[in-house]
Amino acid sequence: MRSVEGALLDFRQLERLAERDSPLHHVDARAKILATLVFIICVISLGRYQLAALFPFFIFPVVLIAGGGLPVRYLVSKILLVIPFVLVVGIFNPLLDREIVAIAGPVQISGGWISFFSIVLRSLLTVASALILVSLTGFPALCRGLAQLGLPKVFVAQLLFLYRYLFVLAEEAARLKLARDQRCFGGKGTGLASFGTMIGHLLLRSWERAERVYRSMLSRGFAGEFHCPSGSSFGVGDTLFLLGWGLLLLAIRLYDPARLLGLLLTGGVQ
Amino acid sequence: MSHHIVEVGELQHQYADGTCAVTSISFRITHGEAVAIIGANGAGKSTLLLHLNGALAATAGTIRIGDTLLTPATVPQIRRTVGMVFQNPDDQLFMSTVAEDVAFGPLNMGLSGAELEARVVAALTQVDALYLRHKAPYHLSGGEKKRVAIATVLAMSPDILVMDEPTGGLDPYARRQVMELLSGFQHTRIVASHDLDMVLELFPRTIILCQGKVAADGPTTTIFRDRELLARCRLEQPLAMQGCPVCREGAKQ
Numbered sequence: 001m002r003s004v005e006g007a008l009l010d011f012r013q014l015e016r017l018a019e020r021d022s023p024l025h026h027v028d029a030r031a032k033i034l035a036t037l038v039f040i041i042c043v044i045s046l047g048r049y050q051l052a053a054l055f056p057f058f059i060f061p062v063v064l065i066a067g068g069g070l071p072v073r074y075l076v077s078k079i080l081l082v083i084p085f086v087l088v089v090g091i092f093n094p095l096l097d098r099e100i101v102a103i104a105g106p107v108q109i110s111g112g113w114i115s116f117f118s119i120v121l122r123s124l125l126t127v128a129s130a131l132i133l134v135s136l137t138g139f140p141a142l143c144r145g146l147a148q149l150g151l152p153k154v155f156v157a158q159l160l161f162l163y164r165y166l167f168v169l170a171e172e173a174a175r176l177k178l179a180r181d182q183r184c185f186g187g188k189g190t191g192l193a194s195f196g197t198m199i200g201h202l203l204l205r206s207w208e209r210a211e212r213v214y215r216s217m218l219s220r221g222f223a224g225e226f227h228c229p230s231g232s233s234f235g236v237g238d239t240l241f242l243l244g245w246g247l248l249l250l251a252i253r254l255y256d257p258a259r260l261l262g263l264l265l266t267g268g269v270q
Numbered sequence: 271m272s273h274h275i276v277e278v279g280e281l282q283h284q285y286a287d288g289t290c291a292v293t294s295i296s297f298r299i300t301h302g303e304a305v306a307i308i309g310a311n312g313a314g315k316s317t318l319l320l321h322l323n324g325a326l327a328a329t330a331g332t333i334r335i336g337d338t339l340l341t342p343a344t345v346p347q348i349r350r351t352v353g354m355v356f357q358n359p360d361d362q363l364f365m366s367t368v369a370e371d372v373a374f375g376p377l378n379m380g381l382s383g384a385e386l387e388a389r390v391v392a393a394l395t396q397v398d399a400l401y402l403r404h405k406a407p408y409h410l411s412g413g414e415k416k417r418v419a420i421a422t423v424l425a426m427s428p429d430i431l432v433m434d435e436p437t438g439g440l441d442p443y444a445r446r447q448v449m450e451l452l453s454g455f456q457h458t459r460i461v462a463s464h465d466l467d468m469v470l471e472l473f474p475r476t477i478i479l480c481q482g483k484v485a486a487d488g489p490t491t492t493i494f495r496d497r498e499l500l501a502r503c504r505l506e507q508p509l510a511m512q513g514c515p516v517c518r519e520g521a522k523q
Protein backbone atom coordinates (compact mmCIF):
# COMPACT_ATOMS: atom_id res chain seq x y z
CA MET A 1 0.00 0.00 0.00
CA ARG A 2 1.30 3.46 -0.81
CA SER A 3 1.77 6.04 1.88
CA VAL A 4 -1.20 8.13 2.84
CA GLU A 5 0.69 11.38 2.47
CA GLY A 6 1.80 10.33 -0.99
CA ALA A 7 -1.74 9.59 -2.09
CA LEU A 8 -2.91 12.91 -0.69
CA LEU A 9 -0.17 14.82 -2.45
CA ASP A 10 -1.00 13.04 -5.67
CA PHE A 11 -4.59 14.04 -5.35
CA ARG A 12 -3.68 17.63 -4.68
CA GLN A 13 -1.41 17.55 -7.69
CA LEU A 14 -4.39 16.62 -9.81
CA GLU A 15 -6.14 19.64 -8.39
CA ARG A 16 -3.17 21.87 -9.16
CA LEU A 17 -3.16 20.74 -12.78
CA ALA A 18 -6.54 22.36 -13.08
CA GLU A 19 -5.04 25.69 -12.06
CA ARG A 20 -2.87 25.81 -15.17
CA ASP A 21 -3.57 28.25 -17.88
CA SER A 22 -4.27 26.87 -21.33
CA PRO A 23 -7.04 27.50 -23.85
CA LEU A 24 -8.45 24.10 -22.95
CA HIS A 25 -8.58 25.02 -19.27
CA HIS A 26 -10.74 27.99 -20.18
CA VAL A 27 -13.29 25.97 -22.12
CA ASP A 28 -16.58 25.89 -20.21
CA ALA A 29 -16.87 22.89 -17.91
CA ARG A 30 -20.17 21.91 -19.53
CA ALA A 31 -18.58 21.63 -22.99
CA LYS A 32 -15.82 19.43 -21.61
CA ILE A 33 -18.23 17.25 -19.65
CA LEU A 34 -20.46 16.67 -22.66
CA ALA A 35 -17.57 16.01 -25.04
CA THR A 36 -16.13 13.50 -22.58
CA LEU A 37 -19.54 11.90 -22.25
CA VAL A 38 -19.83 11.51 -26.04
CA PHE A 39 -16.34 10.03 -26.07
CA ILE A 40 -17.13 7.51 -23.35
CA ILE A 41 -20.40 6.47 -24.98
CA CYS A 42 -18.73 6.02 -28.36
CA VAL A 43 -15.94 3.93 -26.87
CA ILE A 44 -18.16 1.79 -24.68
CA SER A 45 -20.73 1.13 -27.38
CA LEU A 46 -18.18 -0.55 -29.65
CA GLY A 47 -18.58 -4.31 -29.98
CA ARG A 48 -16.32 -6.61 -28.00
CA TYR A 49 -14.42 -7.80 -31.08
CA GLN A 50 -13.95 -4.32 -32.58
CA LEU A 51 -10.40 -3.93 -31.37
CA ALA A 52 -8.94 -2.00 -34.30
CA ALA A 53 -11.81 0.48 -34.22
CA LEU A 54 -10.64 1.64 -30.77
CA PHE A 55 -7.31 3.02 -31.92
CA PRO A 56 -8.57 6.15 -33.71
CA PHE A 57 -10.20 7.20 -30.44
CA PHE A 58 -6.77 7.84 -28.92
CA ILE A 59 -6.88 11.15 -30.73
CA PHE A 60 -9.14 12.58 -28.00
CA PRO A 61 -6.88 12.01 -24.96
CA VAL A 62 -3.72 12.73 -26.94
CA VAL A 63 -4.93 16.07 -28.25
CA LEU A 64 -6.31 17.13 -24.87
CA ILE A 65 -3.13 16.17 -23.00
CA ALA A 66 -0.97 17.99 -25.52
CA GLY A 67 -3.25 21.02 -25.76
CA GLY A 68 -3.63 21.31 -21.99
CA GLY A 69 0.09 20.87 -21.36
CA LEU A 70 -0.67 18.05 -18.90
CA PRO A 71 2.25 15.99 -17.56
CA VAL A 72 2.06 12.74 -19.53
CA ARG A 73 4.04 10.63 -17.12
CA TYR A 74 1.94 11.59 -14.11
CA LEU A 75 -1.33 10.92 -15.93
CA VAL A 76 -0.13 7.60 -17.34
CA SER A 77 0.93 6.48 -13.87
CA LYS A 78 -2.56 7.29 -12.58
CA ILE A 79 -4.27 5.62 -15.53
CA LEU A 80 -2.22 2.45 -15.13
CA LEU A 81 -3.55 2.13 -11.58
CA VAL A 82 -6.74 0.64 -13.01
CA ILE A 83 -4.90 -2.12 -14.87
CA PRO A 84 -5.17 -4.71 -12.04
CA PHE A 85 -8.93 -4.23 -11.83
CA VAL A 86 -9.33 -4.52 -15.57
CA LEU A 87 -7.20 -7.66 -15.66
CA VAL A 88 -9.45 -9.27 -13.09
CA VAL A 89 -12.49 -8.49 -15.20
CA GLY A 90 -11.06 -9.51 -18.55
CA ILE A 91 -8.63 -12.34 -17.82
CA PHE A 92 -11.13 -15.17 -18.30
CA ASN A 93 -12.09 -14.11 -21.79
CA PRO A 94 -9.09 -15.84 -23.50
CA LEU A 95 -9.85 -19.02 -21.56
CA LEU A 96 -13.55 -19.14 -22.23
CA ASP A 97 -13.61 -17.90 -25.79
CA ARG A 98 -11.11 -19.96 -27.80
CA GLU A 99 -12.65 -19.66 -31.23
CA ILE A 100 -10.01 -18.51 -33.73
CA VAL A 101 -11.12 -15.30 -35.41
CA ALA A 102 -7.91 -14.10 -37.01
CA ILE A 103 -4.67 -15.52 -38.26
CA ALA A 104 -1.56 -13.40 -38.35
CA GLY A 105 1.12 -15.52 -39.99
CA PRO A 106 1.88 -18.45 -37.71
CA VAL A 107 -0.07 -16.96 -34.77
CA GLN A 108 -3.70 -17.84 -34.33
CA ILE A 109 -5.68 -15.24 -32.45
CA SER A 110 -8.76 -16.31 -30.56
CA GLY A 111 -11.84 -14.15 -29.99
CA GLY A 112 -11.11 -14.24 -26.28
CA TRP A 113 -7.82 -12.44 -26.66
CA ILE A 114 -9.36 -9.83 -28.89
CA SER A 115 -12.17 -9.10 -26.47
CA PHE A 116 -9.66 -9.11 -23.61
CA PHE A 117 -7.56 -6.41 -25.23
CA SER A 118 -10.68 -4.53 -26.19
CA ILE A 119 -11.74 -4.45 -22.54
CA VAL A 120 -8.31 -3.24 -21.45
CA LEU A 121 -8.18 -0.54 -24.09
CA ARG A 122 -11.70 0.64 -23.48
CA SER A 123 -11.03 0.89 -19.75
CA LEU A 124 -7.81 2.81 -20.27
CA LEU A 125 -9.50 5.19 -22.68
CA THR A 126 -12.45 5.95 -20.44
CA VAL A 127 -10.32 6.34 -17.31
CA ALA A 128 -7.91 8.56 -19.22
CA SER A 129 -10.70 10.76 -20.49
CA ALA A 130 -12.18 11.12 -16.99
CA LEU A 131 -8.81 11.99 -15.46
CA ILE A 132 -8.10 14.48 -18.21
CA LEU A 133 -11.50 16.04 -17.66
CA VAL A 134 -10.69 16.58 -13.96
CA SER A 135 -7.18 17.85 -14.69
CA LEU A 136 -8.45 20.35 -17.23
CA THR A 137 -11.40 21.53 -15.16
CA GLY A 138 -10.89 20.92 -11.44
CA PHE A 139 -13.35 19.04 -9.32
CA PRO A 140 -15.30 22.01 -7.90
CA ALA A 141 -15.73 23.56 -11.37
CA LEU A 142 -16.73 20.14 -12.67
CA CYS A 143 -19.46 19.91 -10.05
CA ARG A 144 -20.64 23.37 -10.93
CA GLY A 145 -20.79 22.35 -14.58
CA LEU A 146 -22.86 19.30 -13.65
CA ALA A 147 -25.23 21.53 -11.71
CA GLN A 148 -25.58 23.86 -14.67
CA LEU A 149 -26.30 20.84 -16.85
CA GLY A 150 -29.25 20.06 -14.62
CA LEU A 151 -27.89 17.51 -12.16
CA PRO A 152 -29.97 18.01 -8.98
CA LYS A 153 -28.28 20.38 -6.55
CA VAL A 154 -28.46 17.81 -3.79
CA PHE A 155 -26.25 15.42 -5.75
CA VAL A 156 -23.81 18.16 -6.60
CA ALA A 157 -23.57 19.19 -2.96
CA GLN A 158 -23.01 15.53 -2.05
CA LEU A 159 -20.20 15.26 -4.58
CA LEU A 160 -18.53 18.38 -3.29
CA PHE A 161 -18.84 17.20 0.29
CA LEU A 162 -17.38 13.85 -0.66
CA TYR A 163 -14.46 15.63 -2.26
CA ARG A 164 -13.99 17.96 0.70
CA TYR A 165 -14.16 15.19 3.27
CA LEU A 166 -11.82 13.00 1.28
CA PHE A 167 -9.15 15.57 2.09
CA VAL A 168 -10.25 15.70 5.71
CA LEU A 169 -9.96 11.94 5.98
CA ALA A 170 -6.61 11.79 4.21
CA GLU A 171 -5.15 14.60 6.31
CA GLU A 172 -6.24 12.97 9.53
CA ALA A 173 -4.83 9.67 8.33
CA ALA A 174 -1.51 11.32 7.52
CA ARG A 175 -1.32 12.87 10.99
CA LEU A 176 -2.21 9.65 12.72
CA LYS A 177 0.32 7.72 10.70
CA LEU A 178 3.02 10.26 11.54
CA ALA A 179 2.20 9.96 15.23
CA ARG A 180 2.50 6.18 15.01
CA ASP A 181 5.66 6.14 12.92
CA GLN A 182 7.39 8.46 15.37
CA ARG A 183 6.94 5.97 18.14
CA CYS A 184 7.51 2.62 16.48
CA PHE A 185 10.96 3.20 14.98
CA GLY A 186 10.50 1.68 11.57
CA GLY A 187 8.82 -1.45 12.96
CA LYS A 188 5.19 -2.29 12.55
CA GLY A 189 4.14 -1.03 15.97
CA THR A 190 2.01 -3.60 17.68
CA GLY A 191 0.77 -4.70 14.31
CA LEU A 192 -2.84 -5.44 13.67
CA ALA A 193 -4.03 -4.55 17.17
CA SER A 194 -2.87 -0.95 16.98
CA PHE A 195 -4.01 -0.78 13.38
CA GLY A 196 -7.56 -1.57 14.45
CA THR A 197 -7.70 1.19 17.02
CA MET A 198 -6.05 3.54 14.57
CA ILE A 199 -8.77 3.00 12.01
CA GLY A 200 -11.41 3.56 14.67
CA HIS A 201 -9.63 6.69 15.76
CA LEU A 202 -9.32 7.88 12.23
CA LEU A 203 -13.04 7.59 11.61
CA LEU A 204 -13.95 9.35 14.84
CA ARG A 205 -11.46 12.13 14.31
CA SER A 206 -12.49 12.65 10.71
CA TRP A 207 -16.08 12.66 11.78
CA GLU A 208 -15.48 15.37 14.37
CA ARG A 209 -13.35 17.37 12.01
CA ALA A 210 -16.00 17.09 9.31
CA GLU A 211 -18.50 18.33 11.85
CA ARG A 212 -16.35 21.38 12.59
CA VAL A 213 -15.88 22.11 8.91
CA TYR A 214 -19.62 21.83 8.40
CA ARG A 215 -20.23 24.14 11.35
CA SER A 216 -17.95 26.72 9.85
CA MET A 217 -19.80 26.40 6.55
CA LEU A 218 -23.09 26.94 8.33
CA SER A 219 -21.63 29.97 10.08
CA ARG A 220 -21.00 31.47 6.71
CA GLY A 221 -24.53 31.13 5.55
CA PHE A 222 -24.35 27.71 3.86
CA ALA A 223 -27.87 26.47 3.32
CA GLY A 224 -27.34 23.20 1.47
CA GLU A 225 -26.41 24.66 -1.87
CA PHE A 226 -23.08 25.56 -3.45
CA HIS A 227 -23.31 28.69 -5.53
CA CYS A 228 -21.44 29.45 -8.72
CA PRO A 229 -19.20 32.50 -8.38
CA SER A 230 -19.95 34.00 -11.76
CA GLY A 231 -22.66 33.39 -14.28
CA SER A 232 -20.12 31.87 -16.66
CA SER A 233 -21.63 31.96 -20.12
CA PHE A 234 -21.35 29.34 -22.80
CA GLY A 235 -19.32 31.15 -25.47
CA VAL A 236 -18.64 30.55 -29.17
CA GLY A 237 -15.39 28.78 -28.34
CA ASP A 238 -17.19 26.40 -26.02
CA THR A 239 -19.79 25.62 -28.67
CA LEU A 240 -17.07 24.99 -31.25
CA PHE A 241 -15.19 22.73 -28.85
CA LEU A 242 -18.27 20.65 -28.16
CA LEU A 243 -19.47 20.53 -31.77
CA GLY A 244 -16.02 19.76 -33.14
CA TRP A 245 -15.29 16.89 -30.82
CA GLY A 246 -18.87 15.62 -30.91
CA LEU A 247 -18.91 15.37 -34.70
CA LEU A 248 -15.39 13.96 -34.95
CA LEU A 249 -16.02 11.28 -32.33
CA LEU A 250 -19.36 10.31 -33.86
CA ALA A 251 -17.73 10.10 -37.28
CA ILE A 252 -15.00 7.84 -35.92
CA ARG A 253 -17.63 5.71 -34.25
CA LEU A 254 -19.89 5.42 -37.29
CA TYR A 255 -17.36 5.12 -40.11
CA ASP A 256 -14.53 3.30 -38.34
CA PRO A 257 -11.49 4.87 -40.06
CA ALA A 258 -9.32 1.89 -39.14
CA ARG A 259 -11.48 -0.42 -41.26
CA LEU A 260 -11.72 2.14 -44.07
CA LEU A 261 -7.94 2.38 -44.08
CA GLY A 262 -7.70 -1.38 -44.15
CA LEU A 263 -10.12 -1.55 -47.10
CA LEU A 264 -8.15 1.11 -48.88
CA LEU A 265 -4.88 -0.73 -48.43
CA THR A 266 -6.23 -4.09 -49.46
CA GLY A 267 -7.90 -2.56 -52.49
CA GLY A 268 -11.40 -2.86 -51.17
CA VAL A 269 -11.53 -6.65 -51.19
CA GLN A 270 -12.53 -8.26 -47.96
CA MET B 271 -27.72 50.80 17.80
CA SER B 272 -29.25 48.16 20.02
CA HIS B 273 -28.74 45.45 17.39
CA HIS B 274 -25.07 44.97 18.27
CA ILE B 275 -25.87 43.83 21.78
CA VAL B 276 -25.17 40.25 22.83
CA GLU B 277 -27.17 38.96 25.75
CA VAL B 278 -26.68 35.45 27.14
CA GLY B 279 -29.10 34.22 29.77
CA GLU B 280 -28.62 31.13 31.94
CA LEU B 281 -26.93 29.29 29.11
CA GLN B 282 -26.29 25.60 29.59
CA HIS B 283 -24.80 23.01 27.27
CA GLN B 284 -24.44 19.32 27.73
CA TYR B 285 -22.55 17.32 25.09
CA ALA B 286 -23.90 14.04 23.81
CA ASP B 287 -21.51 12.09 26.05
CA GLY B 288 -22.94 13.78 29.16
CA THR B 289 -20.17 16.38 29.67
CA CYS B 290 -21.71 19.55 31.05
CA ALA B 291 -19.35 22.01 29.33
CA VAL B 292 -21.26 25.15 30.23
CA THR B 293 -23.66 25.76 33.12
CA SER B 294 -25.84 28.82 33.77
CA ILE B 295 -23.73 31.46 32.07
CA SER B 296 -25.19 34.95 31.85
CA PHE B 297 -23.73 38.21 30.57
CA ARG B 298 -24.57 41.21 28.46
CA ILE B 299 -22.21 42.81 26.01
CA THR B 300 -23.11 46.19 24.55
CA HIS B 301 -22.40 47.85 21.23
CA GLY B 302 -18.74 48.28 20.31
CA GLU B 303 -17.44 46.57 23.42
CA ALA B 304 -14.31 44.40 23.25
CA VAL B 305 -14.63 41.51 25.67
CA ALA B 306 -12.17 38.72 26.37
CA ILE B 307 -13.28 35.30 27.59
CA ILE B 308 -10.44 33.62 29.45
CA GLY B 309 -10.16 30.37 31.37
CA ALA B 310 -8.15 27.19 31.65
CA ASN B 311 -8.19 24.49 28.97
CA GLY B 312 -11.57 22.84 28.98
CA ALA B 313 -13.21 25.69 30.87
CA GLY B 314 -15.90 25.89 28.20
CA LYS B 315 -14.78 28.89 26.18
CA SER B 316 -15.12 27.32 22.76
CA THR B 317 -18.42 25.73 23.69
CA LEU B 318 -19.77 29.09 24.81
CA LEU B 319 -18.63 30.89 21.66
CA LEU B 320 -20.15 28.27 19.37
CA HIS B 321 -23.56 29.13 20.81
CA LEU B 322 -23.34 32.79 19.87
CA ASN B 323 -24.24 32.16 16.23
CA GLY B 324 -26.20 29.00 16.70
CA ALA B 325 -23.42 26.59 15.63
CA LEU B 326 -24.27 24.67 18.78
CA ALA B 327 -27.77 24.54 20.19
CA ALA B 328 -28.14 25.30 23.88
CA THR B 329 -29.48 22.64 26.21
CA ALA B 330 -31.10 25.42 28.22
CA GLY B 331 -31.02 29.21 28.35
CA THR B 332 -31.37 32.03 25.87
CA ILE B 333 -29.20 34.04 23.51
CA ARG B 334 -30.28 37.40 22.25
CA ILE B 335 -28.48 39.30 19.52
CA GLY B 336 -29.86 42.84 19.48
CA ASP B 337 -33.61 42.47 19.62
CA THR B 338 -33.58 39.00 18.11
CA LEU B 339 -33.87 35.91 20.21
CA LEU B 340 -31.80 33.06 18.79
CA THR B 341 -34.20 30.36 17.58
CA PRO B 342 -33.98 27.95 14.65
CA ALA B 343 -36.01 30.45 12.65
CA THR B 344 -33.71 33.39 13.31
CA VAL B 345 -30.42 31.52 12.97
CA PRO B 346 -29.80 32.51 9.32
CA GLN B 347 -30.28 36.17 10.13
CA ILE B 348 -28.10 35.94 13.24
CA ARG B 349 -25.30 34.29 11.30
CA ARG B 350 -25.09 37.38 9.12
CA THR B 351 -24.77 39.58 12.18
CA VAL B 352 -22.35 37.43 14.14
CA GLY B 353 -19.15 36.52 12.32
CA MET B 354 -17.32 33.56 13.83
CA VAL B 355 -13.62 32.84 13.42
CA PHE B 356 -12.96 29.28 14.54
CA GLN B 357 -10.07 28.12 16.67
CA ASN B 358 -8.48 26.03 13.94
CA PRO B 359 -8.24 27.79 10.56
CA ASP B 360 -8.04 24.41 8.85
CA ASP B 361 -11.66 23.87 9.80
CA GLN B 362 -12.60 27.23 8.37
CA LEU B 363 -10.82 27.11 5.04
CA PHE B 364 -12.32 24.42 2.85
CA MET B 365 -12.38 25.70 -0.71
CA SER B 366 -9.57 25.19 -3.21
CA THR B 367 -8.29 28.76 -3.36
CA VAL B 368 -8.16 31.60 -0.86
CA ALA B 369 -10.33 33.80 -3.06
CA GLU B 370 -13.00 31.11 -3.39
CA ASP B 371 -12.97 30.61 0.33
CA VAL B 372 -13.45 34.29 1.05
CA ALA B 373 -16.23 34.41 -1.55
CA PHE B 374 -18.09 31.48 0.04
CA GLY B 375 -19.96 33.57 2.63
CA PRO B 376 -20.93 36.46 0.34
CA LEU B 377 -22.08 33.96 -2.33
CA ASN B 378 -24.40 32.39 0.20
CA MET B 379 -25.69 35.86 0.97
CA GLY B 380 -26.67 36.19 -2.69
CA LEU B 381 -23.87 38.46 -3.91
CA SER B 382 -22.40 38.00 -7.38
CA GLY B 383 -20.35 39.62 -10.12
CA ALA B 384 -18.45 42.82 -9.47
CA GLU B 385 -19.99 43.31 -6.04
CA LEU B 386 -18.75 39.90 -4.94
CA GLU B 387 -15.30 40.54 -6.36
CA ALA B 388 -15.12 43.89 -4.54
CA ARG B 389 -16.08 42.23 -1.26
CA VAL B 390 -13.40 39.58 -1.62
CA VAL B 391 -10.71 42.09 -2.53
CA ALA B 392 -11.70 44.43 0.30
CA ALA B 393 -11.71 41.68 2.93
CA LEU B 394 -8.35 40.30 1.80
CA THR B 395 -6.84 43.77 1.64
CA GLN B 396 -8.04 44.50 5.15
CA VAL B 397 -6.06 41.56 6.52
CA ASP B 398 -3.12 42.28 4.19
CA ALA B 399 -3.50 38.99 2.34
CA LEU B 400 -4.53 39.99 -1.16
CA TYR B 401 -1.31 38.52 -2.54
CA LEU B 402 -2.52 35.09 -1.38
CA ARG B 403 -5.78 35.14 -3.30
CA HIS B 404 -4.86 32.47 -5.85
CA LYS B 405 -3.06 30.20 -3.43
CA ALA B 406 -4.49 27.03 -1.96
CA PRO B 407 -5.45 27.55 1.72
CA TYR B 408 -3.58 24.43 2.83
CA HIS B 409 -0.31 25.83 1.50
CA LEU B 410 -0.31 28.88 3.76
CA SER B 411 1.67 29.50 6.93
CA GLY B 412 -0.11 29.58 10.29
CA GLY B 413 -0.27 33.37 10.39
CA GLU B 414 -1.50 33.60 6.82
CA LYS B 415 -4.18 30.98 7.47
CA LYS B 416 -5.41 32.91 10.47
CA ARG B 417 -5.59 36.18 8.57
CA VAL B 418 -7.40 34.56 5.66
CA ALA B 419 -9.83 32.90 8.09
CA ILE B 420 -10.55 36.36 9.50
CA ALA B 421 -11.05 37.68 5.97
CA THR B 422 -13.62 34.97 5.20
CA VAL B 423 -15.68 36.36 8.05
CA LEU B 424 -15.04 40.04 7.33
CA ALA B 425 -16.28 39.49 3.77
CA MET B 426 -19.75 38.97 5.18
CA SER B 427 -19.52 42.35 6.94
CA PRO B 428 -20.78 41.18 10.31
CA ASP B 429 -21.62 43.61 13.12
CA ILE B 430 -20.27 41.36 15.83
CA LEU B 431 -16.99 39.45 15.64
CA VAL B 432 -16.47 36.29 17.66
CA MET B 433 -13.02 34.71 17.63
CA ASP B 434 -11.65 31.62 19.30
CA GLU B 435 -7.98 32.00 20.21
CA PRO B 436 -7.03 34.36 17.39
CA THR B 437 -3.34 34.48 18.39
CA GLY B 438 -3.00 30.79 19.30
CA GLY B 439 0.05 29.15 17.73
CA LEU B 440 1.32 32.24 15.95
CA ASP B 441 4.87 33.56 15.91
CA PRO B 442 5.44 36.99 17.54
CA TYR B 443 5.23 38.86 14.25
CA ALA B 444 2.06 37.13 13.06
CA ARG B 445 0.56 37.63 16.52
CA ARG B 446 1.26 41.36 16.30
CA GLN B 447 -0.37 41.49 12.88
CA VAL B 448 -3.55 39.86 14.17
CA MET B 449 -3.56 42.10 17.24
CA GLU B 450 -3.27 45.21 15.10
CA LEU B 451 -6.17 43.97 13.02
CA LEU B 452 -8.24 43.36 16.14
CA SER B 453 -7.53 46.79 17.58
CA GLY B 454 -8.53 48.41 14.30
CA PHE B 455 -12.04 46.91 14.26
CA GLN B 456 -15.06 48.93 15.29
CA HIS B 457 -17.21 45.82 15.73
CA THR B 458 -18.45 44.45 18.98
CA ARG B 459 -15.71 41.88 19.68
CA ILE B 460 -15.84 38.73 21.78
CA VAL B 461 -12.62 36.77 21.88
CA ALA B 462 -11.59 33.64 23.75
CA SER B 463 -7.88 33.52 24.44
CA HIS B 464 -5.01 32.24 26.54
CA ASP B 465 -2.92 35.17 25.39
CA LEU B 466 -3.42 37.26 28.52
CA ASP B 467 -0.98 39.93 27.42
CA MET B 468 -3.07 40.52 24.35
CA VAL B 469 -6.18 40.63 26.52
CA LEU B 470 -4.57 43.24 28.74
CA GLU B 471 -3.62 45.33 25.74
CA LEU B 472 -6.77 45.16 23.66
CA PHE B 473 -9.74 44.18 25.78
CA PRO B 474 -11.07 46.53 28.46
CA ARG B 475 -13.47 43.91 29.79
CA THR B 476 -12.78 40.29 30.76
CA ILE B 477 -14.99 37.35 31.67
CA ILE B 478 -13.31 34.43 33.41
CA LEU B 479 -14.80 31.00 32.87
CA CYS B 480 -14.03 28.25 35.34
CA GLN B 481 -15.47 24.77 34.89
CA GLY B 482 -18.28 26.02 32.72
CA LYS B 483 -19.32 28.89 35.00
CA VAL B 484 -18.59 32.62 35.08
CA ALA B 485 -16.03 33.12 37.85
CA ALA B 486 -15.58 36.84 37.29
CA ASP B 487 -16.78 39.54 34.92
CA GLY B 488 -15.37 43.05 35.01
CA PRO B 489 -12.67 45.50 33.94
CA THR B 490 -9.59 43.62 32.76
CA THR B 491 -7.15 45.58 34.91
CA THR B 492 -9.14 44.89 38.06
CA ILE B 493 -9.43 41.19 37.29
CA PHE B 494 -5.75 40.77 36.48
CA ARG B 495 -4.78 42.36 39.80
CA ASP B 496 -6.62 39.65 41.75
CA ARG B 497 -3.89 36.97 41.89
CA GLU B 498 -5.89 34.76 44.18
CA LEU B 499 -8.85 34.68 41.77
CA LEU B 500 -6.57 33.95 38.82
CA ALA B 501 -4.83 31.10 40.65
CA ARG B 502 -8.18 29.60 41.60
CA CYS B 503 -9.13 29.55 37.91
CA ARG B 504 -5.79 28.01 36.88
CA LEU B 505 -4.58 31.29 35.39
CA GLU B 506 -1.68 33.66 35.95
CA GLN B 507 -1.12 37.37 35.62
CA PRO B 508 -0.07 38.48 32.15
CA LEU B 509 3.71 38.62 31.78
CA ALA B 510 3.49 42.37 31.34
CA MET B 511 2.18 42.65 34.92
CA GLN B 512 4.67 40.25 36.48
CA GLY B 513 7.69 42.54 36.43
CA CYS B 514 10.84 41.81 34.53
CA PRO B 515 12.87 38.97 36.07
CA VAL B 516 16.16 40.34 34.78
CA CYS B 517 15.55 43.77 36.37
CA ARG B 518 14.43 42.13 39.61
CA GLU B 519 17.69 40.19 39.79
CA GLY B 520 19.56 43.41 39.06
CA ALA B 521 17.79 45.28 41.87
CA LYS B 522 18.73 42.63 44.43
CA GLN B 523 22.44 42.93 43.75
Ligand SMILES: Nc1ncnc2c1ncn2[C@@H]1O[C@H](COP(=O)(O)OP(=O)(O)O)[C@@H](O)[C@H]1O
Nearest residue numbers: 285287289291310311312313314315316317318
Ligand atom coordinates in the same frame (compact mmCIF):
# COMPACT_ATOMS: atom_id res chain seq x y z
N1 LIG C 1 -17.69 17.30 21.12
C1 LIG C 1 -17.54 17.15 22.44
N2 LIG C 1 -18.07 16.07 23.07
C2 LIG C 1 -17.94 15.90 24.39
N3 LIG C 1 -17.30 16.75 25.22
C3 LIG C 1 -16.75 17.85 24.67
C4 LIG C 1 -16.82 18.10 23.26
N4 LIG C 1 -16.18 19.26 23.01
C5 LIG C 1 -15.72 19.69 24.20
N5 LIG C 1 -16.06 18.85 25.21
C6 LIG C 1 -15.75 19.02 26.63
O1 LIG C 1 -16.35 20.21 27.07
C7 LIG C 1 -15.49 20.90 27.95
C8 LIG C 1 -15.25 22.31 27.45
O2 LIG C 1 -14.54 22.25 26.24
P1 LIG C 1 -14.18 23.56 25.42
O3 LIG C 1 -15.37 24.41 25.31
O4 LIG C 1 -13.53 23.12 24.16
O5 LIG C 1 -13.09 24.26 26.36
P2 LIG C 1 -12.04 25.43 26.07
O6 LIG C 1 -12.31 25.96 24.70
O7 LIG C 1 -12.28 26.41 27.14
O8 LIG C 1 -10.68 24.82 26.18
C9 LIG C 1 -14.24 20.07 28.08
O9 LIG C 1 -14.31 19.34 29.26
C10 LIG C 1 -14.27 19.17 26.88
O10 LIG C 1 -13.67 17.94 27.17
Ligand SMILES: [Mg+2]
Nearest residue numbers: 315316357434
Ligand atom coordinates in the same frame (compact mmCIF):
# COMPACT_ATOMS: atom_id res chain seq x y z
MG1 LIG D 1 -11.16 26.06 22.98
